[in-house]
Amino acid sequence: MADEPRAVVGVIGGSGLYKMPYLTDVEEVEINTPFGPPSAPLAIGTLAGVRVAFLPRHGRHHEYHPSRVPARANFWALKAVGVRRVISVSAVGSLREDIHPLDLVVPDQVVDRTVDRPRTFFDTAPVVHVELADPFCPEVRAALITAANSVAPRVHSSGTYLCIEGPQFSTRAESELHRRWGMDLVGMTAMPEVRLAREAELCFGILALVTDYDVWHESAEDVSVAQVIQNLHQNVETAQAVLRAVIPSLAKEPACTCGTALRNAIATAPEAVLPATRERLSLLLGRYLPLEPTG
Numbered sequence: 001m002a003d004e005p006r007a008v009v010g011v012i013g014g015s016g017l018y019k020m021p022y023l024t025d026v027e028e029v030e031i032n033t034p035f036g037p038p039s040a041p042l043a044i045g046t047l048a049g050v051r052v053a054f055l056p057r058h059g060r061h062h063e064y065h066p067s068r069v070p071a072r073a074n075f076w077a078l079k080a081v082g083v084r085r086v087i088s089v090s091a092v093g094s095l096r097e098d099i100h101p102l103d104l105v106v107p108d109q110v111v112d113r114t115v116d117r118p119r120t121f122f123d124t125a126p127v128v129h130v131e132l133a134d135p136f137c138p139e140v141r142a143a144l145i146t147a148a149n150s151v152a153p154r155v156h157s158s159g160t161y162l163c164i165e166g167p168q169f170s171t172r173a174e175s176e177l178h179r180r181w182g183m184d185l186v187g188m189t190a191m192p193e194v195r196l197a198r199e200a201e202l203c204f205g206i207l208a209l210v211t212d213y214d215v216w217h218e219s220a221e222d223v224s225v226a227q228v229i230q231n232l233h234q235n236v237e238t239a240q241a242v243l244r245a246v247i248p249s250l251a252k253e254p255a256c257t258c259g260t261a262l263r264n265a266i267a268t269a270p271e272a273v274l275p276a277t278r279e280r281l282s283l284l285l286g287r288y289l290p291l292e293p294t295g
Contacts, residue, residue: 005082007053126268140205147246
């Protein structure tokens with residue numbers, strides 16, 4: 001990574017959020033990664049003196065459904081340009097009566113029910129076990145909560161996000177089961193983003209935009225793309241306002257432990273990690289497994 005980062009804050013835009021029009025001095029940057037190209041070229045610009053890298057999760061024209069988003073390439077690209085903190089904007093359904101459509105939620109926990117997505121950067125040695133008990137960066141969460149409360153009428157400062165595989169919405173039986181499990185939100189994109197952010201030693205938080213009640217609610221219509229998009233468009237301006245409020249507060253150096261997540265997580269003996277792997281994944285492993293093994 002360069003000494004002078006090209007960006008320090010990353011924003012991953014979900015459905016309906018395909019650009020950040022208020023960024024200035026924008027340049028498009030294409031990043032080659034060991035995992036293929038990201039969803040789109042990074043749009044790197046300036047907001048209140050902070051260099052920001054924006055990436056539309058599903059592509060510029062919503063080409064990637066949730067199971068096919070190139071998440072590993074996305075997070076690699078963000079780290080490669082110097083990003084330290086990442087905000088993910090995500091559309092979700094509510095599984096609670098008191099979390100209304102058009103509310104904002106800053107989740108503090110996540111449950112993974114996906115089955116068809118790469119979950120790690122490390123498919124071969126080294127074996128890496130990062131700590132994930134608290135899956136979101138406390139500093140990013142606190143900043144998001146403060147910013148959201150400054151611009152939105154209804155904000156929930158915690159909640160458990162259940163990530164399903166999709167791309168289909170839940171059945172009624174699944175929706176009721178998720179409620180009995182005590183889940184608060186249901187969506188399709190939090191995983192593997194949470195896992196990859198921690199492996200990449202990036203601070204990560206989600207701004208969840210509630211679009212519907214899922215299908216458990218007796219007064220709710222069947223969930224449809226049209227309904228979700230209609231509510232999402234109403235929420236996206238609020239989300240943009242939250243981003244404008246929160247990004248300046250994330251420019252300072254993090255004081256959390258996200259940036260050292262790999263320090264005690266590598267289980268494989270250094271001498272068992274091939275030089276080719278060290279080189280291929282040097283962006284992530286370079287501090288811990290240098291290209292020239294010592295000892």
